[in-house]
Amino acid sequence: MKKSYFILPISVIFHVVTINLILYLFTPETYGVGFSILYYNITWFLVTYSIDFYHLARRDGFMSNFGNFLRAFIIYGFVYFASFSFRDHIPYNFAYLMQIYLLICLTITAWRVFFFWARRLYRAKGGNYVRVVVIGRDDNLKKIRRVFDNPALGYRYEGYFDNYKSNSPTYLGDIKTAYTYIFENDIDEVYCMASKLSKIELKQFISIADNSLKKIKIVPDNKELISRAMSIELYDTVPVLNLRESPLEVEYANVVKRLFDLVFSSMVIILLLSWLTPIVYILLKLDSKGPLFFKQKRHGANRETFWCYKFRSMTPTKESDTVMATKNDMRITRMGRILRKTSIDELPQFFNVLKGNMSVVGPRPHMELHTQQYETSVDKYLVRHFLKPGITGLAQIKGYRGEIIDHSDIVNRVRLDIFYMEKWSIKLDVVIIYYTLVNAMRGQERAY
Incomplete structure (x- = not known):
């Protein structure tokens, strides 16, 4: 199965059920009111939506999303405790309510750990994969292959096209033959090395991808400038490389x-x-x-x-x-x-x-x-x-x-x-x- 449409819905359902079940079992007197049930669920969706909590890229893992995870817990924690300001009487003390909220956080975290472990195992066994090819060969190909060859990420690297012939087992032919191969082999993503393609060739691949539900990604000609701290910023519609981004710039x-x-x-x-x-x-x-x-x-x-x-x-x-x-x-x-x-x-x-x-x-x-x-x-x-x-x-x-x-x-x-x-x-x-x-x-x- 290439795509797993139920992965995120299952997570959403588990999170909502966890919140409601724990509050129902341990704080029934404050939970068992119509307003409370609506409040806890609607605010969870609003908080997670506002921080794009459920957006997951193929290469994301538990630690790469940890900051977003922590933000969700902190913001929803304020929302949760704010709900008690609407009540005249609270039958539970603050320490007990804090323990209940920590139990919610720990349960959701445990699920999140299990989720990434299960997804990794599922992909390693051949599920949730995408078929990819590379157009053009330059120094970046070896680096990007390290990502494609990681079975936990779910890529199936078919090979590359380049006008310079090679004896490599992953060489698929010259660039002109790529068009036919992409359609005949049901390729999902096409990675184009900008350093090896002309402006006309790039436009052709973009046009084909846009009109055939194929994702196309451009690997820029980095001139050996790109580092792991690099980010891309948009100045109007002009992409600008920030080569030395630090978390402390925020x-x-x-x-x-x-x-x-x-x-x-x-x-x-x-x-x-x-x-x-x-x-x-x-x-x-x-x-x-x-x-x-x-x-x-x-x-x-x-x-x-x-x-x-x-x-x-x-x-x-x-x-x-x-x-x-x-x-x-x-x-x-x-x-x-x-x-x-x-x-x-x-x-x-x-x-x-x-x-x-x-x-x-x-x-x-x-x-x-x-x-x-x-x-x-x-x-x-x-x-x-x-x-x-x-x-x-x-x-x-x-x-x-x-x-x-x-x-x-x-x-x-x-x-x-x-x-x-x-x-x-x-x-x-x-x-x-x-x-x-x-x-x-x-x-x-x-x-x-």
């Missing part, structure tokens, strides 16, 4: 990250730094001469300079702003070695987070001198400056912290910083913070 994401930073940094300052700072001050004074804090100009978001704060871990020298700490560095004090080994010296940067110069998680800020050095010697180095720098980051938990010994150290650091920028989420921030704490307790090789 305003609400910045608000969420900033709120997380404010709450987390405030807790650290109040619960930890409030009593730890006097202790560190006394120990530093007993160990060596110098101020409690060390401050240094570093580059932040958009390459703007700010003062970055740390607990002083070295004896003050003229080289402080030009030379990074190295293994067995004679400038590091006895107390400083403890602070650096445990990463306690970085804690004053939570004041930077509170001020807005930094974030809890992000690319580590570098000295001005190092920015000037690496922006010309490391490809894509300045991309990391699209974000606020962080106290910790993905590169740091992967072992690329501290001294840069080999050129590959800074290259990998930049690579991981860009990956973080492209894949940011609150969940990723929490994971990075967790492993930062774990590494601080275990101790890292380059924590010196």
Whole structure:
């Protein structure tokens, strides 16, 4: 069976039945009213429709739709609890009602997990498939084949057409023969490589597809520019490639990250730094001469300079702003070695987070001198400056912290910083913070 028309209706029915059954069984006094039944069902359809909850692309999976899933639960949660404002008396307490709503969410989530597992299994056994061919062969063919060859996605790749003959078993003939093949073999989707087709040929394929219920998709001539973070934006009717899209370009994401930073940094300052700072001050004074804090100009978001704060871990020298700490560095004090080994010296940067110069998680800020050095010697180095720098980051938990010994150290650091920028989420921030704490307790090789 090529198409399964009942997949989504079954999900819709299960979700609605789940909501009604749980409310009927556990909150009968508030559910068993005509208004309530209409309210719970109509609002579910309105919420899911407004966020396009039931739209699923062939390549979508549980995690790729998790954000939309979470939005549905949050919005419908407000709708659910708002219903009680219309009542004079509520026979259940808030904690109980919250438990019931969480039960609804967990049941629907369990179904969603089962749904994607079942769909994957069904496709792997040959159901819900589409037959596809590719017109033209270029470097993108190998990449797109990885998608077609995944049995869980339900593609049946028949082969490709190109004017250059090949001994490949998937070569089907020249481009002119594609027209007949598409109809005789009941092809569902045609993928055209724009780099291998003329304007006239593309128009011909589009015309044929539009007049014969065949889907046609154009793979653009990317000139080796396309990345996984790319998106297409429409300026009127003109498609424009955004090659460096980040989730943090969305305003609400910045608000969420900033709120997380404010709450987390405030807790650290109040619960930890409030009593730890006097202790560190006394120990530093007993160990060596110098101020409690060390401050240094570093580059932040958009390459703007700010003062970055740390607990002083070295004896003050003229080289402080030009030379990074190295293994067995004679400038590091006895107390400083403890602070650096445990990463306690970085804690004053939570004041930077509170001020807005930094974030809890992000690319580590570098000295001005190092920015000037690496922006010309490391490809894509300045991309990391699209974000606020962080106290910790993905590169740091992967072992690329501290001294840069080999050129590959800074290259990998930049690579991981860009990956973080492209894949940011609150969940990723929490994971990075967790492993930062774990590494601080275990101790890292380059924590010196």
